[in-house]
Amino acid sequence: xxxxxxxxxxxxxxxxxxxxxxxxxxxxxxxxxxxxxxxxxxxxxxxxxxxxxxxxxxxxxxxxxxxxxxxxxxxxxxxxxxxxxxxxxxxxxxxxxxxxxxxxxxxxxxxxxxxxxxxxxxxxxxxxxxxxxxxxxxxxxxxxxxxxxxxxxxxxxxxxxxxxxxxxxxxxxxxxxxxxxxxxxxxxxxxxxxxxxxxxxxxxxxxxxxxxxxxxxxxxxxxxxxxxxxxxxxxxxxxxxxxxxxxxxxxxxxxxxxxxxxxxxxxxxxxxxxxxxxxxxxxxxxxxxxxxxxxxxxxxxxxxxxxxxxxxxxxxxxxxxxxxxxxxxxxxxxxxxxxxxxxxxxxxxxxxxxxxxxxxxxxxxxxxxxxxxxxxxxxxxxxxxxxxxxxxxxxxxxxxxxxxxxxxxxxxxxxxxxxxxxxxxxxxxxxxxxxxxxxxxxxxxxxxxxxxxxxxxxx
Numbered sequence: 143x144x145x146x147x148x149x150x151x152x153x154x155x156x157x158x159x160x161x162x163x164x165x166x167x168x169x170x171x172x173x174x175x176x177x178x179x180x181x182x183x184x185x186x187x188x189x190x191x192x193x194x195x196x197x198x199x200x201x202x203x204x205x206x207x208x209x210x211x212x213x214x215x216x217x218x219x220x221x222x223x224x225x226x227x228x229x230x231x232x233x234x235x236x237x238x239x240x241x242x243x244x245x246x247x248x249x250x251x252x253x254x255x256x257x258x259x260x261x262x263x264x265x266x267x268x269x270x271x272x273x274x275x276x277x278x279x280x281x282x283x284x285x286x287x288x289x290x291x292x293x294x295x296x297x298x299x300x301x302x303x304x305x306x307x308x309x310x311x312x313x314x315x316x317x318x319x320x321x322x323x324x325x326x327x328x329x330x331x332x333x334x335x336x337x338x339x340x341x342x343x344x345x346x347x348x349x350x351x352x353x354x355x356x357x358x359x360x361x362x363x364x365x366x367x368x369x370x371x372x373x374x375x376x377x378x379x380x381x382x383x384x385x386x387x388x389x390x391x392x393x394x395x396x397x398x399x400x401x402x403x404x405x406x407x408x409x410x411x412x413x414x415x416x417x418x419x420x421x422x423x424x425x426x427x428x429x430x431x432x433x434x435x436x437x438x439x440x441x442x443x444x445x446x447x448x449x450x451x452x453x454x455x456x457x458x459x460x461x462x463x464x465x466x467x468x469x470x471x472x473x474x475x476x477x478x479x480x481x482x483x484x485x486x487x488x489x490x491x492x493x494x495x496x497x498x499x500x501x502x503x504x505x506x507x508x509x510x511x512x513x514x515x516x517x518x519x520x521x522x523x524x525x526x527x528x529x530x531x532x533x534x535x536x537x538x539x540x541x542x543x544x545x546x547x548x549x550x551x552x553x554x555x556x557x558x559x560x561x562x563x564x565x566x567x568x569x570x571x572x573x574x575x576x577x578x579x580x581x582x583x584x585x586x587x588x589x590x591x592x593x594x595x596x597x598x599x600x601x
Contacts, residue, residue: 371393397427
C-alpha cells in the first residue's frame with residue numbers, strides 16, 4: 143500500500159484497499175476522523191457527503207445480490223444521522239436514460255458491521271430492517287438508539303465496547319431475537335415498556351444500569367454470566383418462557399417482588415461481586431425475592447441451594463419485624479433463631495452454643511447452690527458473650543470456641559458431666575433454672591438436628 147505524507151499527516155487514499163491482509167487503509171471510510179471536528183463547517187459537510195457517497199457506492203458494488211450478507215468492516219463513522227440524507231440517491235444512465243436507485247440500507251438485506259467505530263450517536267430509529275443486523279467487535283463513542291418497530295430476524299451485538307454510553311431500547315416491539323454477548327461499558331440499557339417476541343440474551347455482558355420495567359419477554363431469556371453493577375429491579379417484567387440466570391453477578395440489590403415468571407427459572411451459580419461468594423442478604427431487596435429464588439431451586443429438587451435462600455428469606459423477615467414495634471416477640475424469636483443456628487443452616491454454630499451454655503450452667507451450679515445466683519451469673523455471662531458475638535462481623539465461631547476453651551480450663555466440669563447435663567432424661571431435681579436450661583438445650587438439639595438435615599436431606 144502506498145501512503146504519502148505531507149507535514150507529518152497521512153494523505154487520504156482515493157481508493158479503498160481494506161481487506162484481511164491490509165487493515166491500514168487510509169481511505170475516506172477507514173481513516174481516523176478525530177480531527178474532523180476542528181474543520182470548518184463547509185469543509186466538514188463536504189467530507190461527510192463524500193464519506194456517505196463512497197460508502198453507498200462501495201456497498202452497491204460489493205452487494206449486488208440482495209440475498210448476500212452485506213459486510214461493513216473496519217469503517218470509522220463520523221456523523222451517522224447524515225446517512226439518512228443519502229439513503230435513496232438516484233443515478234442516471236446517460237446511454238439509455240434509465241434511473242438506478244442505489245439504496246444504502248435496504249430493508250430486505252442482512253448487514254454485518256465488523257470492527258467498526260461509531261464516533262457520534264448511532265440513530266437507527268428511521269431504519270426498519272427485515273433481516274439480520276449484527277455489530278461484531280465495534281465501539282460506540284455515544285449512545286445508540288434502535289427503530290421503534292423491529293422486524294429483523296436477529297439483532298446481534300457481540301464483543302462491543304460502549305464507552306459508558308446508553309442503549310435506548312425503550313417503548314419498542316422486537317419481533318426478532320435480541321442478543322447482547324460479551325458487551326462491556328454499557329452505562330444504561332433501557333428496555334422500558336418494550337416487548338421482545340423472539341428470544342433474548344445478554345450473556346457475558348457488563349451492565350452498569352438497567353431498566354427492565356414493564357418489559358415483556360415472550361420467548362427464552364438468557365442472562366448467563368452477566369454482570370449487573372448496580373441494583374436490578376425487574377419491576378412488572380413478564381417472562382413467558384424459560385429464564386436463565388446462571389452464574390450471574392449481582393453487585394447491588396436484586397428485586398423480583400413484582401416479576402411474573404410463567405415458566406422455569408434457573409438461578410444456579412448466582413453470586414455477588416466477591417469472588418466465589420453466593421448472594422448475601424445485602425444483595426436481596428426483599429423477602430419475596432429470596433422466596434422466588436428458593437422456590438425455583440425447590441422445583442429443581444436442589445434442596446441445598448434452596449435452604450440457603452430460605453435462610454436469606456428468614457433474615458429479610460427479621461428485617462421486616464425490626465421496623466415495626468407491634469411484633470417485637472416475633473422479632474426476638476427470629477433473632478434468637480439467627481444467632482443460635484443461622485436459621486437452621488449452621489450445625490457447628492448450634493453445637494458451640496450448646497457446649498458454652500452447658501459449661502456455664504455446670505460451672506456456676508458447682509460454685510453456688512443458690513438458684514438465684516446461678517441464674518444471675520448465667521444471664522450476665524450470656525449477655526456478655528452474645529453482645530461480643532453480635533459485634534463481631536467475622537470469625538464468630540472461632541470466638542465461641544475460644545470462650546468454651548476458656549471456661550473449660552477454669553472449670554472443674556469434665557466431659558462426663560457435660561454429657562449428663564445435656565441429657566434430657568437425667569434424674570436430678572427439676573428447679574426453675576434447670577427447667578429453663580433444659581428448654582434451651584432441647585431447642586438447640588432440635589436446631590442441631592435440623593441444621594444437619596437441611597444440608598443432607600433429599601426431598
